[in-house]
Amino acid sequence: MDNIVLLVVLPLLAAFLMPVVARSSEVLARTLGLSVLFISIAIILNVWNQSGQIDSQAVSIAIGGFLPPLGINFYVDQISLFFALAVPVMVLLFWPWNRSTSIREYSLMMLLTASASGLILSGDLFNIYVFYELLAIASYSLVAIQGRAAAVAASFRYLLMGSVGSVMMLLGIAIIYTQTGTLNLAHLSLLAPEKLNNILGLGSFALILTGMGVKAELFPVNSWVPEVYGSVSSNLAALMAGLLSKLAVIVIVRLLILLFPQPEALQLMAVLGIMGVITGELVAWRAKDFVRMLSFSSIGQLGLVFLAFSIPGEMGMMAGIAIVLHHMVVKPALFMLATGWRGSLENLSGVARRSPFAVLLFIVLILSLLGIPPLPGFWAKYLLMVGLSSQDGSIYTLGMFIVPVAMIIEIAYLFRLVMIMYRKEGDEAAVNNPDIKVAPQSHSKWGLAIAASVAAMLIAIVLQLQPASDKLVSLASQLSDRNQYISTVFPQIHTVRMQSIK
């Protein structure tokens, strides 16, 4: 169980070692990263197998034997383990296989892996900040390293927003620290009802939300998204849209559950989520470019996620997790399809004749994204709607009307695209369009395979709806269970508290 720490340590080491090793043997350096990833996956699978009880009981690991609140700890429950697994798996899937890739990029990928794993596992606010910064630096550099001028510009913008975000976050953490004197999450959680249930706590939440929101594509701080996704390789875009944004979301949610019990915090998140949904979808409606369309759609989906998590109670948690997981697999798959389909939408005219399978996959994926039953996306959306309608607040009612409108807009632009793809040969629009500069390329087999497996996974979930829904319920209940977190980290406190209640 303790070797879970290796998930952070090994990639970190690899990241620093790789440039060094590369000087002697390039091949070794290249394999080093991969082997670390494989080892990470093996570790997690091992942990999962060993401790079957993790479904019901989370585990806290004190690093270096120092117990929290003084020491730092990793908190391992289903959701964090799942994401910890997702990190190496997805990094592996979207690994820059290209032979010409510089070793620095591999190194940065390893850094990304390490920081992402750390971020999801940390049980400590300061560590979260540190890993977040690491993650941010890794991703700025990864964007910038793409080499293209547009990528550099995008990276700079990303950097600006990210650093402002970091400052905000640091500010928030500082406020929390001044208020409570601790940064351990479990400890904070114990103190929160007294110390943070006030205006300062709320303010710190707002700051942390804005800071983390930069990564999580939260509404006001997401204007980097389209440019970055548009200028980087599809692999990286898939990784960022699919994985990194979700990690940030999960961290925010965890903080929200543990530290900020105020309803205003939820409302703030709901407002920003709604704004994200509506602006993202609206702009995507006008997008003339496939990747840009996906980026804005991604913003919209993240808005949905925030809206879902802002619903108090388990229903919201379930809806949020469902959307997160669904988007986490679907969006990367879409980005993989985008590899062949860059450029103007008009480029894709009649593409269905050349690559029918890719278009079919595309349709399945967007159907699920839109929430068409019985595909998994529907159940997520269903939970969201039920959750929204169960709340009284006007903001949720607004959300309940905004989400369908957003979906209608989304279907309009996505199926407009599908229709373009199925255009007849010799269509006058296709022939005379000045926008067409590049002919669509064929997809890499790897990208198609990923998309196909995702589609297959979606269908498999449909066939196994019952177990999948059970799993979702247990995930949600564990994530939303504050007491379990506290009692896992501080077993003794829990018992004391229980006794005192009795």
Add this chain to the structure above:
Amino acid sequence: MNSTSEFVTSEFVTGNVSLADVLPQMILMPLIAFVSGLLMILMYRKIAARLQRRVGPPFFQPVYDIVKLYGKKTQISHGLIHDIGIVVAVGGYVAAVILLPIPGMDGIADKGGIITLSYVLMVPSLGLALGVGQCANPNGSIGISRALTAMLAYDIPFIIVVFGVATHYQSTSLVGMINYQQTHQWGIFEMPLLAAAGLFTLQGMMGKHPFEIYVAPAEIATGPMVEMSGKYMGGLFVMQSFQFYVASVLYASLFLGGGSNWFEFLLKIFFVVEIPIFISFLFPRYRTEDMVRIMWKWPVMIALIGIAFVM
């Protein structure tokens, strides 16, 4: 609702009609209708002549015309549908008159009621329209398009009147309505506004001046009749006599209490048909859109006010 307590029921309604009862009526009713219709046509032409200070046709002129037309040696057909159109046009009216109760004979009036009747009355028009269509003469088609427009124009007030009457009597059975009127009071006294609107629509239904734009002899060469010769034309003459009869009997049944005996009945129907005839020779012709406009304005308005009183 001023007559809810006096709920119209008819002893005929629940009784089963046997074919043996109906069979003689099936022969007699069209015959009566035909003969009365011929007389009405004669009256129409006579009144026209007298209004124009002419002598007018001899008594048997309608018969002469029909016999002559059927006696034509040669006649052209534009195809089977042309023939069938005439058959349906005549046959539809034959069916319609059996649905119209007259003194002593109810036909199958209680099997249909007034809604059915008003839709059966569309069958001849449709049949004729099909027949004319096959003539491949645009004059005919224009005529039919105008005739159907005219039907749209006068059917809306007509149907409002029918609704008002049926609501008033709480029944769609013509037999029931007539019985009620004979035992109580004529519809025209209970629903004067509806009766007035009904008279207006009657004018349109008869297809005479001022609403005869669809035949417009000088402009579209009598429209639907343009390619009709011999027995085809004769069929239309027969149909016209039925048309007069049906319109007047319907009106008499709805508002004038039908007829308890033959004398009264004939007096009523000839009186009813006389009014539109007089009107028709005093007015020039309306264009199609003006006809639609006038039909949708005055009778509809009057009938709606009438309904407001009845409801």
Add this chain to the structure above:
Amino acid sequence: MTVLDDLLLFTALASVAIIALRRFASISKFSVVVYALATVLLIKMSALGYGGEPVYSSFTVNVLGQILQWRFDALSWFFALITLVSALLAAFFMSGAWGEKYCKEHSKEAYGLLQVALILNVLSMLVLLASGDLLSLFIGWELVSWASFMMMALNPDKLARKAAIKYIVYAMAGAMAFLMAIAMTYNMTGSLDYVQVMQGMAHLSNSQIALLVSLYVMGFGIKMGVIPFHLWQAAAYAETPGAGAVFMGAISARMGLYALLVVIVQIIGLTRVAAIEIPYTFLDMQNVLAWVGALTTIIPTYIALKQNDARHLLAWHGVGQGGYMLLGVMISDSIGTAGGIMHVFNHATYQAALFMTVTAVIYRTGTSNFSKLGGLVTQMPLTFMVMVVSIIGLAGIPPMNGFVSKWLIYRALLLDGQPLLFVAAVIGTLGTILSVYKLVHNTFLGQLRLEHQEVREAPLSMLIPMLGLAIIIFATGVMPGVVLDWVAAAQIAVGIAPVEHNLGGIELVQGGLDMIWVTGIMFYGFAVGAIIFYVLGGKSKHIHQYDNYAGGHFLTSKVRYHYSNHFYAGLMHMIGGWYRNVFIKLEHALVSLVSFMSQFSENFYRSSQPVMLVAVVVVLALYFVLGSSGGAEVSAGVSLGGFNQ
């Protein structure tokens, strides 16, 4: 395994098989067999049509605390019968010559896809009809929408693609309204099972019911194409490939009515709907819905009148006839609902037949444009006959079946004392008569064009289903009791008193209808007419179409002596100005609004000073936070403000 399991499983397997076999030539025959077998399975459940107990599926899914279940009751059975028979006839229709031509014109693949689309439509409709709770209803609903979309999208023309996109956006809007309604229902009643929801509904307030009804009706109404959501349907159905249009026109939009019957009539109950008063009017919600139905009969029918393409004309009528069904159901007495439900059957028969005839005409002549047709009756007499029978049904004139259902609706409106609705219904019927005459005249009557002189009758594979439908239209017109049996059972299933009927129609104290007598008398009349015509009149000679009165003009094949352009000119002088395309403008305005908002949002993402934006937003967020805390702890707020600088 119940029969329902068999049916669903069989259809599902058949869809898989058809998808797999779609490139083979024998697919058309195979699919006919499939639909025939499915129909047999359905007939095995025919006890349902006569008041039998509902048949449950043994297959359930437990997901997220919901038990999804499937069952068939009389209403489902009635709709399923129409679905399967339409599918069977459509499949038969496309199995022969039409299919070959379609393969030649498009491709074998396209034909296979059409078959796939058809079976998927049937499957999804069966799933929808079998749904036993709101969630499974929604799933079926969406499946139907997407299957329909697939069918529509098969036509690669630009117009068709546009129509399909429009459809799917509308359908999504409907589905979203439905989903919202389901979510609310769940939260209000705690369940989505029909029975429990029904019990839960009793405790809801009128305003809650009003909200639910509005949402549900919007969801279902979009599918039915009721005003103001009628814009998508006609173009979408008309542009569907021939045989597909037959099926779609017959039944697809009626799924909306099914859902409406289940949810509004059965679960919520029309008495609850009627109890909702609309403020500042004399109307209640039920009246409003009835008026929606009435307007739906009028407006699309008169739009149909202006069409110049047979397929579009028919499709617009499909929309209009949906209004009758809604109107009938909303009268809420046993006769009216019987009329509404029966009209589904009747409409399916004649609409399918009409689309088949038009498709046959297109098959032979290559066009359905009125200005390019005419005089085909001599070349395609049987097709003409089918069309005449069907248009008589569509126009609601005795003795065809359309009359019976419309009669029931009129009768119910009379009994209910609804003069304006009654007039509206009649205006719709009259408009129908006008436009069906335009249809039959401009395709089959009038002058035959030179290029159509060698046109032949539709091939047998297309004729057989057409003639079959014509027989059904007539037979159920003469003996409406056959259908009324099923309708009555369906009425019981949705909790309405069944209509009292006999084989010939309705017996009512205040004036009934006996179609056997009426038809008998009509045919007696025709016989008399025929005697007068054929026996008393002399011999006639059949002449050439150029031997025609033209004011002394000599007609030749060079002269087009035919009236099809601007058909109801006089009427259009009067009402032409009333066609203002209000709804189209409304739609455009909505799109423009979205476009405007989209541009507005785009500005945000284009902002060149993102950091400033972030700062502004943080300040705003803090302001929100402080504001929501009621202005307490001002000092803290000030200090935070200081930090921010």
Add this chain to the structure above:
Amino acid sequence: MKCDEINAWLDALLSEINEIEVTRKSERRVRVDVPASSLPALLELLKGKASYVHLSAISCVDWPDDEEFELVYHCWSYEAKSLLSAHTRIPRNSSEEFAHYVSVYDIYKPAAFFERDIYEMFGVYFESSPYMEKFILTEWNGPPPMRKDFNAEAYVNDTFSWADYHPQWLQDIEEEGGGIAIRPEDIRL
């Protein structure tokens, strides 16, 4: 511009052109005799510069003795309210089938109608006129009937037959009980 001014101006204009003869018959009637070669130029001038925008008619007069056709172009000015008739003479060309002249269709569009008529009736072929084909006499195959050398009586006698005169018509009628109420000689005119 007033009528007088136009007239004065027109007179000045015409006086400058050679070979033409202008006769002002009244304030609103001008006759211009012009050689065939300069007629189109004159018309061009009239239309373009002198407001004679309306060609009311073209008439043709057959002068068999002179072996000439006289063509008269009637032009109307709405501003001057005056009618100008341009007379020209073209050779009759009796030996050939047609006389020839140029069309003024490109100046006055209505000329097509008149030229077609003259072609049919007089056999004057107008070069570059758009419709030089049969017009009113669709059944006519003979020579142009309005030429003075066309003998209509001979043609009619040649083509048609006549009903017999029935001298006893009055007796027949009187036998049947009819008759003439007022005899022709009693009619006072």
Add this chain to the structure above:
Amino acid sequence: MSKLGNIPVNAQDGKKRTNPLAGVFDELVQFCQSRSMFMLHYCTGCGAIELPPAMTSRFDMERLGIQPMVTPRQADILLVTGYVSVKTLKRVILTYEQMQSPKYVIGICSCTVNGGMYWQSYATAKVLNEYLPVDVYIAGCMPRPEAVIEGMRRLMRNIEDGKGNAWKDYFQRYDYYLGNQQHLFGNDWQTPTDIIGEARHYGLESEETYGEHTKILEQHQQPLEPYKMRIKL
């Protein structure tokens, strides 16, 4: 040279009726035919102006059962009211052929008899009964309404007596009429009506129906077979 009143109507109806009732019936029909005449006045010339007074209140034709009709299909009498130019004659012939038998032609005004004041005109047909079988001529320039009505009554008497059979002559001597028509209109003359087919259909043909002119006609004629309603799968 044609002679009115001398029209050789060779054959009566093909079959002789033996049933005495049938004879009564025929007489009834003839009587009705004479009492109900729908006229189509082809207003070719000045004579047309005499018809309105004949129809309206002063003289009232309707008391004789005569009323105007607007299409040849419905009409029994063709009134040719004045000179007939060659071009008009074509239309007159077409109109006549489109009328349904029994049908009658009345030539009003002297122009129809012998060209009248247009006797010299190269464009006017002179003797109408060379091209159509004329039942009655009403001479005069123009005849008064009384004369018109008298002419109508003459026609009525003829019909009643079974003498108004000029229409049969058109079928039976079609070749003669066609020859005259071709003389004026040229050899490619034809109408869309199929007179020969009609004569065959109703048994009205005779030997003189056919001849050299009909042969010319058959060479030029567009086929006039009607489109048969038929089921060709």
